[in-house]
Amino acid sequence: MARIRAVAQRIIVEKMEQAHPVIKNAVLAELLAPKRIVFIVNPKAGTNLQKHIRKSVEQHLDHKRFIYGIWHTEKAGHAAELAKKAIEEGYEIVVAVGGDGSINEVASALLHTDVALGIIPAGSGNGLAMHLGYGRDVDQAVRKLNNATVKTIDCGLLNGRPFINLAGVGFDGLVAKRMKGSQWRGFMPYFLRSVEAGLSYNAHHCTIETEDRTITGKCFVITVANGPMYGYNFQIAPDARLDDGLFSVVLFRDVPRWQYFAAIPASLKGNIYDAGFVEHFNARRVKITSEGPNFVHIDGESIEMDGELLFEMVPKALKILVP
Ligand SMILES: [Mg+2]
Structure with a gap:
């Protein structure tokens, strides 16, 4: 990439040397500044x-x-x-x-x-x-x-608050809450808190409404994804694209807990959608109401939010450098 850029830059500089001096100087200044x-x-x-x-x-x-x-x-x-x-x-x-x-x-x-x-x-x-x-x-x-090159990506809003990667409610919101304020950072605390939350969190009855479907039932976690992964290669929404104008919505149905733990290796390989308890679909607008307290996270940060959760897609909202 660096070589292609260098060659392109040299060609442009050569062409510029033959161009009108005013244009040449302006373009060169912009190029080399x-x-x-x-x-x-x-x-x-x-x-x-x-x-x-x-x-x-x-x-x-x-x-x-x-x-x-x-x-x-x-x-x-x-x-x-x-x-x-x-x-x-x-x-x-x-x-x-x-x-x-x-x-x-x-x-x-x-x-x-x-x-x-x-x-x-x-x-x-x-x-x-x-x-x-x-x-x-x-x-x-x-x-x-x-x-790096500049690309334009989408962002999501949850009740008006922007998120870039992932937002959700349920089990992962509880993990975020337990991580909050913790000085101990890195893989182990994250892993242990996830296991701890996985054992103690009980699925809530939820209603999920999008522009073309309504789903009800007990959910362990509902993730609205702009990007595909949490940290450590854990891919919750392997098909999520940052620039397609769509959320990937992923929900875990209520099943015995060992099934969630058993699906961890698949999720690390990007195959979480193969797990029997997973449902996933695309949407631009998602409304979630759930019984019981909401454990909500926005980009991994625990947020206090009561009542209805409204997720809205904002296409092409952010310029970002991509290596
Ligand atoms: Mg997307």
Whole structure:
């Protein structure tokens, strides 16, 4: 990709040399001007991240192509504020350094603007970063930004609140609630809390209405997916595409719990839809009402939300850098 870009750039520069000087200078300036990029770091997202990210950016970012800033969040909600400030200050790329929760905050501020989102995975799950191909390693992800291309993706709204990857209600909402406020991050706590929640959560009676169907019954989890995976390659909606204007809705029917655990290997291989208790379909608009308390998550963050849950698709809402 880098080589193709370099060759293309050289051809354009050669052609430009034969062009009118005014056009030539304007196009060359645009082509060669470094882009302004800012990294928004949530120091709570991982240990030593603050130190590491500066070193990584210094060593691995292409400084001919980018002029960078590194900003740290100081309180909850600060990432969104900083992202808005970056837009006002004319940054062209805002990079969320953190997990899906941090990405959600930054992305929410960038919706419907020309400012592109970049990602450095540094959270517990990193489902979106994994799906887009950023990998799990900070240095590698910084290098991948150098040659990334800008794409436009959809986002979802849950009762008006944006989500980029996944939102849902049920078992996974309970996992998010148990992870909330936990200082212990990484695979093991995530796994243990999932097992714990899997054993204690009881399926609720739900009604799911979309533009073309109504489903009722007891559900263990209902996920409305824009992207396909939680962290750790756990693919809840293997067919979800970020830019097709549709949600993939996935629900688990109420079956004996061992069946959910038995389906974990299949879900890691992207075959969760083969499990007998899974139903899945596409929709642009989903209304969920359920009996009992709602355990809701938006991009892996536990949210208190009572009553009816309305999910709405917003096509082509966000510019994002894809490696
Ligand atoms: Mg989609």
